[in-house]
Amino acid sequence: MKHEFEQVNEKSIALYCRVSTDEQAREGVSLDEQQERLKAYCRAMGWSTEPILFVDDGYSAKNMDRPQLNRLLQAVEKGSISRILVTKLDRLSRRLLDLLKLIDVFQEYDVSFASISESFDTNTPSGRLTLQVLGAVAEFERERIRERVFENMVHAANQGKWLTQSPYGYRLENKELVIYEPEAQIVRDVYDMYLNQGIGYRGIARKLNDAGILSKQKKEWSLRAIKLMLTNPAYKGTLVWNRVDTSKSKRNLKDNSEWVVVDDALPVIIDKKTWERVQHQTNKKQMAPRAQTSPHLLGGLLKCGKCGSGMSIGWSGSKNKRYRVYVCSAHKNKGTCTSKQYRADEVEEWFKEGLQQLLNMIGYQSFPQLIQKATQQNEENVEQKIRTAKNRYKRKVEAYTAGLIELEDLNEEKQRLEKLIEEADQKSSVSQIDISYVEKMVKEKIKNALDAIDILPVPEAKSLIKTIVEKVIIPEEKDIEIVLRID
Template structure:
């Protein structure tokens, strides 16, 4: 019985009057309290009532002492009903009112306004609430439209309305270089692309050197990844990328983004930034494979089944040696590939690189041409798709009156140029074999030099920036596949 009494929730009577309403008839604090009490008696409610009074406070916002106290009581589960004489007693702003009603419903609290016969526990009250919700949704959409227009205009004029990213400072709503931070940005991209370090290794190095982040916090994996994927560093403004309407933020579709190129100060050139995105989006190598003492850990594949070659040790207690073994054979028994001594496989790999460097075969040329043609076709298709999406957004902006016809026509010309270039390149399909061979030889030379000069972990990190995978076909026979040149 005691527990039941403790669980009984009170009825909250909320009364408010501002200074300029004191003399008006029918809305004095005393009048409001008497009408609310009389309503409770008429309904036969004998539950304890608690009166919350805000004397001399406007309804322009919800920052009122007693209203905040009432909200805390609702959140603590102490209230069953909230009553007011009129809706405008609790708020004159529809959005504030609906937010409060949402809070009440979340905690199973009904809301009653006796003048409007509004009770969220009744069908008519819920219908009224739905109508109010539709009006509020319309108002929210209008607010979003205005924000969208302001952000779009700000972007086209080079204005930056949020916090400045690392590498920049904000001066009169414009991004300007922070020279010291900009050098750190360049270094992070260099560590990632040239040295082959991962997010964790970069964050660890920056923290060990005492280099602070933007707001003096330690660097994290997330912070490094966000830097490497932020298009601001190549001079591109991107807005409307995230959907924040739900608790968990998600990416919107590409054609909903507002993307304006070449409107911000550039720290990283476009080619380097795009190279970083290719590595970010590539299949990641397991952390254990990165830190193992095996040079080809993480990139060596079985020539019989295509599975990864796992790394380990074999031999007797006094004669242990490193080995590569097909993981499908080791874990499932589904492959008949044998294990190979790691030192021998790594020697075959180095010999293969030397042969590639010294000799250029017709097969190498054919493979290179096929890879580059496929890469060029994919890039051209993506460029056309992006151009059409940008033009579509400009049409929508023109329809909404945000840009002039001249701007729309200019975007159309750009789109047609990209489409024509893609078609012309597809017709030509000309590949400079000599240039490609030189690039390949440069890659191989860099690898051979790194194998001689660097430690195994550093050499592996560098290796993985250039080589996609190595396929172990049989004794002394390997295939080496490079990342796109």
């Protein structure tokens, strides 16, 4: 329905009407009915001034950004309005704070406000009191509804019920997720490409799109979609609800203490160890995209042994016999480092020899730094898990105090926290590490990197190298240090 509005030029009576599409279908609160009731009220009061209509068709009262409400406020601020009428309070706003804020504006400009259904007028003290009481009661009822909805959602989550659209790799049957194998295999391939092949979000999206594999929405894959897949805890069997605040137009991630987390509630596509390794990888500082696609084997990995700056590629030699060199960027761009330049082909050969030596010497006794690094990372992961579990338990205590969950749910959360702390106290750091697994994983990745250097193009070989190598340092001539990454 389209409405024509008169220009407000002098002090007038404003009639504000609003309806949302679902509201009209459910309750029959039509715009025409509101207008007729307000005009009849004006006639009954003996007001001869022709009222001005402000009509918001299809707008929710939860949002204050409405075209005709904004136009009404502008007219109020210009001093063109003397009185505002609505059929009910919720036509103006369903939120008490917003309602009181609007009435404060009206009073600031000497504009009275009346709701004809609730029979009050802000020109009188009793009208203002009635307004605040009615608004407070309405706000209380909405909060109770929100709490009941939250309680029902928590119960559903604890029962393993999926509350939204199923993620890629699953189908929804009777509100429960079941694995859809054709998509689940794609999920496993994506995790493998990221973790074991060193391919980034963009590269993974490109591979899926080139293969003609569509997303859940039957669209091409984006970087964001790949990242969401790699960080979705549902794939390891964990149901997480209430992560995102949807009460505002911009969706923000809530503090993890507010999340509803239920472990081992869903069918597993990615084992927990692999999922945790991927999370560790996504939280690390990534190599710059330009360095990842560099046609030089150690671009983005090589560091100066004197100042720690990155080493970039350059060229040296005569006009007819030029060759690649790695140069310290601080020396090249600032002159603050005295490091010399190194022939790139020689450095890359030293690197290959160093990788081979590492492969030959890996063992629990002969390679203790490997275990030390893995142990340190494991301790950090355990500490983070305990912090998260404590925050989650604190949130459950608050929920139990508010009557949102049962004592049984609170006790289960407490037992999980106590078990996690007990395991961390009883086991030594080394015993928590699967040493044979770490050794096998490192050997396999080094071997894959060595094979890739001889067979694959440089960008693809570099992708495999960076799954096991964190950085490469040249302290001096023919001396090279390779720092491994243990995920």
